[in-house]
Amino acid sequence: MFKLKKLVAAALAGVMMIAAAGCGGGTSAGNSPAGDGHKRVGVAMPTQSSQRWIQDGANMKEKLEALGYEVDLQYAEDDVQAQVSQIENMITNGANCLVVASIDSSALVNALEQAKANNIPVIAYDRLLMDTDSVSYYATFDNKGVGTLIGKYVEKQLGLAEGKGPYNVEFFAGSPDDNNAHFLNDGVFEVLKKYIDNGQLVVPSKQTDFDTICTLRWSQETAQRRMEDLISGYYTDGKKLDAVISPFDGISYGIAAALEGAGYQVGKNWPLITGQDAELMATKNIISGKQTMTVFKDTRTLADKCVTMVQAVLEGKTPEINDTKSYDNHKLVVPSYLCTPVAVDKTNYQKELVDSGYYKADQLK
Secondary structure, three states, X not given: OHHHHHHHHHHHHHHHHHHHHHHOOOOOOOOOOOOOOOOEEEEEEOOOOOHHHHHHHHHHHHHHXXXXXXXXXXXXXXXXXXXXXXXXXXXXXXOOEEEXXXXXXXXXXXXXXXXXXXOOOEEEEOOOOOOOOOOOEEEEEOHHHHHHHHHHHHHHHOOHHHOOOOEEEEEOOOOOOOHHHHHHHHHHHHHHHHHHHOOOEEOOOOOOOHXXXXXXXXXXXXXXXXXXXXXXXXXXXXXXOOEEEOOOHHHHXXXXXXXXXXXXXXXXXXXXXXXXXXXHHHHHHHHHOOOXXXXXXXXXXXXXXXXXXXXXXXXXXXXXXOEOOOOEOOOOEOOEEEEOOEEEOOOOHXXXXXXXXXXXXXXXX
């Protein structure tokens, strides 16, 4: 009986070895591009408090798993140390590639050095990883282009190129620890500064420098408090507020809440309000008039490009890039792929967001 069990076990082991050999290596039809199916990708996202990051993470996970990779998707809820720990754990757990959308990239330098020491390629996702030579590639949208879109939209809507004005405006910028915020702000002011200089745009608070108008962690609550202070400090004498330049839908929600709290009403004395990310709530606000525009960055496209980068580096190939000059992180110029953003308002949200399948019409009711 004992000999029979040993013979059966040996036969089963042989079958398993043959099956394993049949599944290993090669790229014949039906085999996963991940080869042995055991390549693991760590995806570190900043927070689930913003709809766009939830969608980014979900898109990335779905597309990577469809290629046969194991995916370790983690959200740090804007806790810098939590993201450091998550990345360190991904390295310890055998990640073959890391995709990182950082909260504060300066805090990740040591963790990324560990990745480099373990020959793990790192792809920065939508937020450039600064002050490190441990990043291989960068997948993002044209962040300065986002700011340019916002600036040009304001220019067109207010008729600035035709000499109209003066208009009272206030500016908000993104988080000072996010390099994207600086690029975006540069794009905005590259378009609008000349109108401030010639008096067509008036900033009653005189707050235009980045360090004053920035919003740590892109926080809705921080933006709301600052907007409340601006209203109480500069608009209590009946002065009209014509536009608020916001770099992100979440910040725009805070601005709108402050305006509502101060008695402003949509359709009466409501200012033009910009935004970015085309979040579901922002799109509904555009339809209702509470927000004027947003910049749509199709996370499906960005996820696609990042996934092709991951696949390329794991297969020992060079991924497609279209920018080798713009993104200097103080250690190296990071090879990048820049996707194209689109300005969205009442006139084209149907085409850009619904007809494209990004949202269903029922979601916007």
